Amino acid sequence: MVKLILTGATGNAGSAVLAAAVASPSISHITVLSRRPPRLTCPKVTFVLLPSQSFEVLPDDVLSQVADHRACVWALSAPYRSCPDDEYVKPCSSFVCFRVNHDYTMAAARAFSKLGTTNDPLRFIYLSGMSADQTGQGRLLNVRVKGMTERDLKAIGDNEPGFKLISIRLGIIEPTPEHATTMSWTRRWSLQASARAFKLWSSSMTIPASELGNACIALAEGKGEDKVHPDRWMSNSDVREVATQAE
Numbered sequence: 458m459v460k461l462i463l464t465g466a467t468g469n470a471g472s473a474v475l476a477a478a479v480a481s482p483s484i485s486h487i488t489v490l491s492r493r494p495p496r497l498t499c500p501k502v503t504f505v506l507l508p509s510q511s512f513e514v515l516p517d518d519v520l521s522q523v524a525d526h527r528a529c530v531w532a533l534s535a536p537y538r539s540c541p542d543d544e545y546v547k548p549c550s551s552f553v554c555f556r557v558n559h560d561y562t563m564a565a566a567r568a569f570s571k572l573g574t575t576n577d578p579l580r581f582i583y584l585s586g587m588s589a590d591q592t593g594q595g596r597l598l599n600v601r602v603k604g605m606t607e608r609d610l611k612a613i614g615d616n617e618p619g620f621k622l623i624s625i626r627l628g629i630i631e632p633t634p635e636h637a638t639t640m641s642w643t644r645r646w647s648l649q650a651s652a653r654a655f656k657l658w659s660s661s662m663t664i665p666a667s668e669l670g671n672a673c674i675a676l677a678e679g680k681g682e683d684k685v686h687p688d689r690w691m692s693n694s695d696v697r698e699v700a701t702q703a704e
Contacts, residue, residue, distance in 0.1 A: 458485040459677055462523050462569070465532030466495040469632050470584055470669055474530050475502070476633070477670030483678055488523050490515075490565075512561040515568050528580045528677035529569055534558050554598060559606045566613050566620070573619030582676050583610055585624045587662065587693055611689045623676055624690040628662040630669060661694035672700035 461478055465471030466489045478484045479499045487502045489495060490512075494504045505519055512533070535557035566581055573579035583606065588595065590604035607624040614622040629651050675681055681699040685691050691699075 459483060459528050460486045460488070460523075460526040461677055462488050462490065462526050462529040463532065464490045464530075464565070465534060465584070466491055467493060468532060468534070469630050469666060470627070471495075471530070471532035472497070472635075473630075473633055473666035473670035474532060474673045475670075476635075477667070477674045478677075481674045484674060486526075488526060490519070513564050515565060520568055520572075523569070524572060526579070527573060527577060528582070529565075530582045530584070530673045530677065531562055531565065532584045533561060534584070555602055558599070558602045559609070562606050563609055563613075566610055566622075570613050570617040570620035573617075573621070575618040578619045578621040580621045580623065580677055580679065581610065581614075582673055583607065583622065583624045585626050585690065587626045587628045589624070589626055589690070591688065607688075607690060614689060622689045623681075623685055625672070625676075625696050626690055626692055627669065627696065628664055628693040631663060631665045633666045661692075661697070664693055664697055668697055668700040671703050672696045675699050675703035 461484050463471060463475060463478065466475045472495060475487065475489065475495055475497055478487045479497065479502065485501065487499075489502060489504050490507055491504060492507060494506065503522070505522065507516075507519070511519075535554055562583065569579055569581060585607055586599060586603045588597070588600045589607055590600050591608040593601050593605045593608075595601045595604060610622050610624065614620050672681070676699065680703065681691070681695070684695040684699060
């Protein structure tokens with residue numbers, strides 16, 4: 458049985474992970490760190506509401522609540538050129554993108570890295586992007602930021618034996634029907650159209666959110682380690698294979 462920390466639970470990816478965790482008998486408890494409560498409620502879910510600035514330095518009382526948790530799915534992100542809320546992504550800028558996608562992630566990872574041990578590590582599953590570039594030289598901002606975050610997270614794992622990283626490089630995430638109804642028409646249409654277009658090129662470039670959720674739970678349980686690259690990332694196609702094997 459695994460106790461799971463989850464962020465980004467109101468988003469396209471995070472909501473699917475939450476649904477999969479609630480449905481999984483191997484997940485005994487889920488602690489959701491969020492600025493607003495997700496729509497899904499369940500007795501085994503605890504919501505810890507945090508203002509955005511608290512993600513930079515997690516309060517001691519929050520760390521004490523998750524001290525016995527041994528997995529984290531980090532699905533919190535701020536898409537570049539997107540302003541979904543006025544608290545941590547307004548005004549939009551490259552600085553804000555870096556702060557949310559890199560600095561918040563690193564602050565939490567450093568804090569959580571002390572929770573596990575060599576024999577009982579905390580598995581940190583970071584939702585990255587398919588084109589992430591760890592050299593920081595990519596042309597697109599989100600590609601550079603995701604890659605730099607992967608690299609810096611790996612450095613924590615290299616120095617903390619109780620911290621086991623897996624960065625999963627995801628393609629286009631197809632929303633679940635339940636989450637799609639909560640999205641704006643333009644956002645829903647954009648994702649669905651992009652998924653259809655990429656499928657024509659290669660099915661390995663997309664992933665249904667429900668599959669992503671199942672894969673994250675399997676990874677939280679310690680499965681799929683044989684598919685992890687030496688630099689601690691996993692391709693979208695391998696994530697889908699982990700989901701299939703977990704069914």
